[in-house]
Amino acid sequence: MSKSKSLFICTNCNFTSLKWSGKCDKCGSWDSIIEENHNIEIANFSNKKFTPSNSVLTIKKLGEDSENHQRYATKLSELDRCLGGGLVTGSLILIGGDPGVGKSTLLLQVLANLSQQAINSLYISGEESLNQINLRAHRLNLLTAKIDITTDTNVIDIINVLYKNPQIQVVLVDSIQTTYLKEVGAAPGTVNQLRHSVLEFAAIAKKMNITFILIGHVTKDGQLAGPKLVEHMVDTVLYFEGDRANNLRILRSHKNRYGATNELAIFEMQKDGLQEINNPSEIFLDEYNAQSIGSTIFPLSEGSRTILIELQSLIANSHMATPRRAVDGWDNNRLAIILAVLSSKCQLNFAQYEVYFNVAGGLKITEPAADLAAAASLISTLKQQALPYKTIVFGEIGLSGEIRNSNKSFERLQEAEKLGFKRAITPKLKKKPPNLKIEIIEIKHITELLNYF
Numbered sequence: 001m002s003k004s005k006s007l008f009i010c011t012n013c014n015f016t017s018l019k020w021s022g023k024c025d026k027c028g029s030w031d032s033i034i035e036e037n038h039n040i041e042i043a044n045f046s047n048k049k050f051t052p053s054n055s056v057l058t059i060k061k062l063g064e065d066s067e068n069h070q071r072y073a074t075k076l077s078e079l080d081r082c083l084g085g086g087l088v089t090g091s092l093i094l095i096g097g098d099p100g101v102g103k104s105t106l107l108l109q110v111l112a113n114l115s116q117q118a119i120n121s122l123y124i125s126g127e128e129s130l131n132q133i134n135l136r137a138h139r140l141n142l143l144t145a146k147i148d149i150t151t152d153t154n155v156i157d158i159i160n161v162l163y164k165n166p167q168i169q170v171v172l173v174d175s176i177q178t179t180y181l182k183e184v185g186a187a188p189g190t191v192n193q194l195r196h197s198v199l200e201f202a203a204i205a206k207k208m209n210i211t212f213i214l215i216g217h218v219t220k221d222g223q224l225a226g227p228k229l230v231e232h233m234v235d236t237v238l239y240f241e242g243d244r245a246n247n248l249r250i251l252r253s254h255k256n257r258y259g260a261t262n263e264l265a266i267f268e269m270q271k272d273g274l275q276e277i278n279n280p281s282e283i284f285l286d287e288y289n290a291q292s293i294g295s296t297i298f299p300l301s302e303g304s305r306t307i308l309i310e311l312q313s314l315i316a317n318s319h320m321a322t323p324r325r326a327v328d329g330w331d332n333n334r335l336a337i338i339l340a341v342l343s344s345k346c347q348l349n350f351a352q353y354e355v356y357f358n359v360a361g362g363l364k365i366t367e368p369a370a371d372l373a374a375a376a377s378l379i380s381t382l383k384q385q386a387l388p389y390k391t392i393v394f395g396e397i398g399l400s401g402e403i404r405n406s407n408k409s410f411e412r413l414q415e416a417e418k419l420g421f422k423r424a425i426t427p428k429l430k431k432k433p434p435n436l437k438i439e440i441i442e443i444k445h446i447t448e449l450l451n452y453f
């Protein structure tokens with residue numbers, strides 16, 4: 001006996017229900033529920049005769065067949081590292097970022113670099129006219145690059161182009177919010193359109209071994225717009241972040257089936273395109289003044305990179321019942337926890353002050369190891385005293401004020417020493433780092449930090 005049944009699936013969180021609703025009961029997102037027809041077969045399996053399927057292979061056989069992830073080097077070493085060694089053939093890469101951060105610029109540079117290695121690419125521009133692309137290519141001095149361009153965003157037409165031009169190896173879709181399938185019947189950019197477009201691209205990528213780079217819009221809170229499902233469907237997700245106020249741009253790998261996640265690539269937007277930054281600590285510390293109050297240097301460890309960055313805080317008298325706390329580049333809740341620990345364990349009270357906290361350079365940090373550096377910055381502001389000269393600080397703070405160990409201690413200390421730092425306030429290290437000259441001050445409890453002011 002078999003019967004046909006509709007199921008309603010949330011494209012954001014995969015929650016399934018039997019009836020449609022405008023808002024998902026589980027994740028609360030609007031307009032994300034779509035209908036799917038499922039032929040549910042209710043049968044007695046034990047009575048069925050099964051024939052062995054020839055679609056089952058062994059891993060050994062797969063290994064023999066695979067081309068071992070052939071990759072195209074983008075010739076931007078920062079980006080290649082972020083991707084885990086270049087663009088994997090036949091894979092889908094999604095790049096998200098705020099408008100104007102430089103997504104189109106970066107990828108036009110990538111396609112031009114590929115063309116120099118005789119790798120053929122197709123640029124699908126749904127956002128900009130041919131004239132605008134021409135202007136950008138002019139600005140980047142890439143007018144001689146051999147890149148095919150189309151402004152057609154109908155997915156079936158794109159696939160036809162790919163069948164007719166089998167020499168195309170890389171396709172850039174700028175952006176997936178503009179591509180559409182007529183059959184889906186919804187406007188481009190809607191959840192259903194995105195889902196189907198990406199499904200088609202995924203199928204053609206695997207079939208013809210074409211690499212797809214998909215540019216995606218992000219929402220106000222920095223998430224990729226559209227269904228989370230798209231992130232599940234692609235192989236790699238990169239986020240391009242940056243601060244409008246300065247020219248630094250950070251590319252971060254969020255998901256990577258072919259490499260490590262949380263890798264960072266750092267670029268600087270210049271008047272003729274994005275330039276790679278190979279010495280990020282120097283750039284982030286450019287305006288750092290070792291004597292300034294409220295500022296601490298934190299050795300951030302992301303992926304295989306260690307970068308020294310400056311954390312800054314400021315307090316101001318407040319007459320409000322709940323004084324303001326404003327955080328840029330760090331977690332609001334984390335600041336609240338550190339302020340609570342400083343108040344209960346060190347009797348340092350911020351209740352009558354507004355507190356402003358900032359990560360210089362527009363970087364967003366999520367590492368718990370930043371806790372101690374943030375605490376040092378806050379103490380420095382409250383006491384109006386700078387930390388000792390050329391000191392870095394790292395370590396996680398527990399709720400009872402204990403300082404917990406952080407990973408990659410050695411790399412953090414090494415980077416600090418390389419940049420001329422003299423002293424490091426750290427958690428109790430499991431192993432003494434050999435051959436480092438930097439003075440290491442290990443502390444076990446937050447109260448010990450007060451001794452250095």
Ligand code: TYD
Nearest residue numbers: 099100101102103104105269270271272273
């Ligand atoms: P763009 O790549 O169009 O951003 P996105 O595709 O992410 O929306 O970048 C646009 C910004 O970058 C724009 O404000 C101008 C600036 N820009 C430069 O500073 N230098 C350059 O060489 C180029 C091409 C753009």
Ligand code: MG
Nearest residue numbers: 103104127174
């Ligand atoms: Mg763009």
